[in-house]
Amino acid sequence: MLEDHRKKSAHTVRCKVLTVSDTRNEDTDKSGKLIKDLLTGEGHVVEHYEIVPDENLIIKRAVQSGLQDPDIDAVLINGGTGFSKRDVTIEAVQTLFEKEIVGFGELFRYLSFTEDIGSAAILSRAAAGTAGETVIFAMPGSTGAVKLAMRKLILPEIGHIVSEINK
Incomplete structure (x- = not known):
């Protein structure tokens, strides 16, 4: 049954990659x-890539620009998900x-606990x-x-999710 769903899933997902960081640049x-490499390695397309500071309104605007772009199926954000005062990605996107x-x-969190960083x-x-499609x-x-x-959760399901929300 699951394989049937995956066969019907979007094969190419058009993505926006967003890095939230006060210190990183394209070189770092x-x-x-x-x-980007993992997405393109699986046949997906990175339409946009952006680095933004850890500021609620700036993050929200960057995500909204992806949501408003008809050429974007998925926005993948990294950074700003912890507990420090500067970590506001979750507040911006939820x-x-x-x-x-x-x-x-x-x-x-389960996989992080069992396979990576423990408690x-x-x-x-x-x-x-x-959000929308x-x-x-x-x-x-x-x-x-x-x-x-990316390897355990997003890449195996991104096409399936995009297909489901576009039904």
């Missing part, structure tokens, strides 16, 4: 580069969700949701977290 953004994909955050996984506020993923900014989220 290893996580943004990893997301207000945009029409439907939250609760399982993404739950599974990400420090409770510090992650990774989240995902849909676009899916939004917000993951931590470390390359380990990005690799885990």
Whole structure:
């Protein structure tokens, strides 16, 4: 049954990659580069890539520009998902969700606990949701977290999610 759904899923997803950081630039953004490489390696298209500071309104505007672009199916965000005062990605994007994909955050934290960082996984506020016909993923900014989220959760399901929200 699941294989039938995946066969009908979008094969190419058009994406916006957004890095939230006060310190990274295109040369030092290893996580943004990893997301782009993993997406294109699976046949998806990176239509836009942007680095923005960890500021609520700027993050929200950057995500909204992806939501308003008919050529974007998914916005993938890395960074700003922790507990420091500067970490406001979740506050910025949750207000945009029409439907939250609760399982993404739950599974990400579980996998982080079992496969990566142990009990420090409770510090992650990774989240995902849909807005209109676009899916939004917000993951931590470390390359380990990005690799885990992309390989175990996002890449296997991104086409399926896009197909579902466009029914």
